[in-house]
Amino acid sequence: MASQLIQAGIIGVGSYVPNKVLTNNDLEKIVNTSDEWITSRTGIKERRVAEPEQAASDLAFEAGRKALEHAGLPPEEIGLIIVATSTPDMFFPSTACLVQEKLKCVNASAFDLSAACTGFIYALNVGKQFINTGAEKYVLVIGAEVLTRIVNWQDRTTCVLFGDGAGAAVLGPVPQGRGIISSYMAAEGAGASLLTLPGCGSRIPLTPQSVEQGLHFISMKGKEVYKFAVRVMEEGTQRVLQQAGMKVEDLDMYIPHQANIRIIEHAAKKIKLPMEKVLVNVDRYGNTSAASVPLALDEAVKQGKIKSGDNVLLIGFGAGLTCAAVLVRWA
Numbered sequence: 001m002a003s004q005l006i007q008a009g010i011i012g013v014g015s016y017v018p019n020k021v022l023t024n025n026d027l028e029k030i031v032n033t034s035d036e037w038i039t040s041r042t043g044i045k046e047r048r049v050a051e052p053e054q055a056a057s058d059l060a061f062e063a064g065r066k067a068l069e070h071a072g073l074p075p076e077e078i079g080l081i082i083v084a085t086s087t088p089d090m091f092f093p094s095t096a097c098l099v100q101e102k103l104k105c106v107n108a109s110a111f112d113l114s115a116a117c118t119g120f121i122y123a124l125n126v127g128k129q130f131i132n133t134g135a136e137k138y139v140l141v142i143g144a145e146v147l148t149r150i151v152n153w154q155d156r157t158t159c160v161l162f163g164d165g166a167g168a169a170v171l172g173p174v175p176q177g178r179g180i181i182s183s184y185m186a187a188e189g190a191g192a193s194l195l196t197l198p199g200c201g202s203r204i205p206l207t208p209q210s211v212e213q214g215l216h217f218i219s220m221k222g223k224e225v226y227k228f229a230v231r232v233m234e235e236g237t238q239r240v241l242q243q244a245g246m247k248v249e250d251l252d253m254y255i256p257h258q259a260n261i262r263i264i265e266h267a268a269k270k271i272k273l274p275m276e277k278v279l280v281n282v283d284r285y286g287n288t289s290a291a292s293v294p295l296a297l298d299e300a301v302k303q304g305k306i307k308s309g310d311n312v313l314l315i316g317f318g319a320g321l322t323c324a325a326v327l328v329r330w331a
């Protein structure tokens, strides 16, 4: 183990979304909803839907491949792959192992991380430790979801919200003062029942009865989750800023979990952050859970919205309940 902590930063990003677009107008034909309701309550206009033959590892592979390319690293340089997902290809083996094989990251260990929509930021925090200590030089962190497989297409309160996609980041050593300069992770298990997929696990195994009751679908108490989201976005933001000795004004770019434009605007107002500094793409992809922050990050980087030395705050929240944030000084 290195005697001095090695600074970890994001040295490559990538993302992938399936081609198929499902608009609000398309949804009007499936459930009793309207473009007006979805747009005004969530800001979502359309989302992507994976092809029947695509699973989480396929989306993760595409995003991971692009992130490696962006970082300029051959696959064998990766020492660890972490895939954050709530929609793994299967219970086991992990989606990360399937991705390791697809990418030919032959020297990487691999595991999945379960923290729902917060998963990618949790995974960044975990991956960072391996670099800080010198245990690994390069870590590939991926958020990948095929949420359209676990929504009830007859439940208008949830099916309009979610979409499919994947985003990835390569973590590696960067100069002192750059990279992930502060981080925060939190969980409130007391709110576990507010956002769940209750069936298919060891509590309620998959049976004809559990399927009949729709327990294999997402179930959410939206209003409570909304309040939690706004509260923890403020708390998480303050915590990482304080830790870095910085103020909101020092931020150049704010990349929040894309669940609902009203949550993002509400939180931005509370922390007194102008919306010009906030990356929003929920209108085009809906809520892609663990994929949402890396998808938005990739967009910001590829559009040249982030430059060397910028202070970029990534923040996520979701089932668990969980929340996490990292503050990155772009290398």
Ligand code: UT7
Residues within 6 Å of the ligand: 032, 033, 034, 037, 038, 041, 042, 117, 156, 157, 158, 160, 221, 222, 223, 225, 226, 229, 259, 260, 263, 287, 289, 317, 318, 319
């Ligand atoms: O990423 C994980 C974290 N998840 C979240 O961040 C989600 C947080 N929650 C939210 O974003 C919002 O609570 C929702 C978008 C889910 C719902 O918005 P809301 O303003 O809280 O609406 P609501 O649940 O209070 O529903 C208002 C009305 C209800 O009708 P009544 O009871 O007032 O007659 C719903 O039945 O809107 C109705 N409604 C719909 N109407 C048309 C609910 N969904 C729909 C729909 N289309 N899709």
